[in-house]
Amino acid sequence: MARRSPPLKVKPDLKINFAGLEFANPVLVASGTFNYGEEMAKFYPLSKLGGIVTKSITKKPRPGHPFPRTYETKGGMLNAIGLANPGIEKFLSKKMPFLRTLGTRLVVNIAGSTVEEFVELAQRLSDVEGIDALEVNISCPNVKEGGLEFSATPQPAFRVLSAVRKATRLPLVAKLSPNTADIGAVARAAEEAGMEGVSLINTLVGMAVDLKTRRPILSNVTGGLSGPAVKPVALAMVYKVARQVKIPIMAIGGICNAADALEFMLGGATLVQIGTANFTDPLAAPRAVEGIEDFLKEKNIPSVGQLVGSLRTPAEEIDSSPKRPKLDELRVQT
C-alpha cells in the first residue's frame, strides 16, 4: 500500500489563472442560475466565490416566455425562461453598482440576436469599471434568433466571435452549445476567432409532454436540460475540447459539489461554473470551494492549478495532434 504523504501544513493555494486573470478559487456560478447576485447575497458573502457569471444581458429588455418556464426531470430540469432580463441600460444603472461591491471576479454574459447586437453589447461594456470578462452566449436554446444557429457549426461561431473580438479589449469567453455535431470544431473556431477561453456546456435541448392535456409542458414547447443528468455529457465534451484547443476552459454541466468540480478539472477545465445546483442547494457553490480545499489538503497538493488536465488516460487514447482548422478555411464562408 502506498504511503500517504503527511497532510499539508500550509493552506493550499486555490488561486488560479484563467486567460491572464487571477481567480481567488476555481468555482464560479453559471449564467442564468444566479440572476445578478443580489438574491444569493442574502445567503452568503459572494466574495467566497471565484466569480459570478451574470444572467444574459441583451440590448433591449426582454419579458421572457409565459409560464410554465421550468419542469423537473430525472436528475435535472428543463427551462425555457426566454432570456428575461432588464436590458443593458438598466443592467448598467441598476445592477452594476451592486456587482462592483462584491469582491469577486465578474463575468458578464451577453446575448444578441444578430452579430451587430453582440458587437454593440461588447462595445458598450468594454470600458465599464468592474467587469473582468465577457461570456459570449452564442448557445441559448430558447430564443428564436441568436441562439443555436451561432454555435451549431464552426463558421457562424467564428463570424460572430471574431466580430465581438474586434469590439472590445475585455477578455472573452465563448459559451458553447452541446447541441452540435462537433463541439471540438466549434471550440477551435472560437480559438481562431481570438477568444481567451471557452465555457461549456450550455443546456441540451429537451422536451416534456403532459399526457393528460396532450400538450407540451413548457410554454416554449422545448427547453434546455440541465442538472446532474447532463454531467457525463458535459464531462466528455470538456475532455474532448481540452485536447483540441490551447485556450482555457470553464466547465459547466451538472456540477453540484467539490467532487464534480475536481472531476472536470482533471478532465481539462481550469474553472468550473456551478449552475442548476444553486436552485436546490443555496450553499452549493461556497461548499464546493471548501471541499476543493479539503481535497487538496488531504492529498497534499499545494496548488489547485496542478490538477488541471491531470486525468490519467491510456496513452493511445490521447490524441496529441488534433486536426486544427486553418484560419482560411473558416474565413471562406464569413
Added chain:
Amino acid sequence: MLKDYEVAVTKAQKLPGRMFFLEFEAPGLAKKCEPGEFVMLKVEPGTDPFLRRAFSVFYTEPKRGKLAILGKSYGFGTTRLREKKAGDRLKMAGPLGNRFGQAKKKETALLVAGGVGLAPLYFYQQVLAAERRKETYLFLGTRTKAEALALKRLMPQTVNLQIATDDGSYGYEGRVTDLLEKWLEKNRSGQVLRLLSCGPDPMMAKTVELAGKFDLPIEVSLETAMACGWGICIGCAVKSVPDEKTASEFPKTPDGFIFQRACVDGPVFNGHRVVWESDGPA
C-alpha cells in the same frame, strides 16, 4: 439573512384527499416566519427528486421552536413528503417571499381558503388573534366532509370558521366563494373589510371577481410551481397588470402585461392585478 436549516419532523399526519400535515422542530425559522412567507423543502438528499418544494407556513410556535406546513401530493416529491415520519430530517430554506399586508385598525379580514390553501390564512388569523386584533372570518372550501373535518381538527384555535364542501356532505353545499358572496351580501355595508385568499386558481379568480363586485381590496397567495424559490431561476412567472407601484425587473409583454416572480415579488399579490388564465396565472 436567509438560511438553509436542517429540521426534524415532529408530527406527521396523512389527511384525506391526498393532503398531509407536517410539523417540524425548526427553532430558527419559527422565530422568523411571518404570515404569507414560505419555505423550500428538500424532500430527499441527492437528486431524486432534485428540486425543492415550496410550502406556505401553516403556523409557528416560536417558544416551542415549531413550524408546520400543509401539503397535497400531486407528483413524486409531494408524494414522498406525505410519507415522512416523525424523526425524519430535511433541509428547509427560508423565510422566503413577501407577507400579507397588515390589517388596519377596525378592519375585518375575510380569509378565503381552498384545501391546503388554508395554511397561510390560518397563520394570518393566529397572528392577528395573538395581537387581539379585530375580527377575522375564515371561509374554507374542501371537496368532502372528511377533508373539512381533518383540517378543522388541525386548528383548534380558529374563530368564525365557515365551511363549504363540494358534495354538501358538511357545512354549506357548494363553492366557498358562494358562501363568501352570501356573507358579503348580508354584511358588506358599514364594515371596513379586506379579503385574503389562497387556494386553487379558479377559486382565487372568483374571489377576486367578488372583491371587484363589492369594491374590496384583495391579496392572493399564489401556489405557482417554482424551481429555486429564492429569485434566481426566473421560472415562476406571474403575469400581472402593471401599475406605478408594481416593481418588475422585466419589460412589458407585447400585450401590455408584466411578468413578476412569485417567489420574491410574491407569493402574495394584489389580486386585482393578477391575470388569471384558464390554466392558472400565466
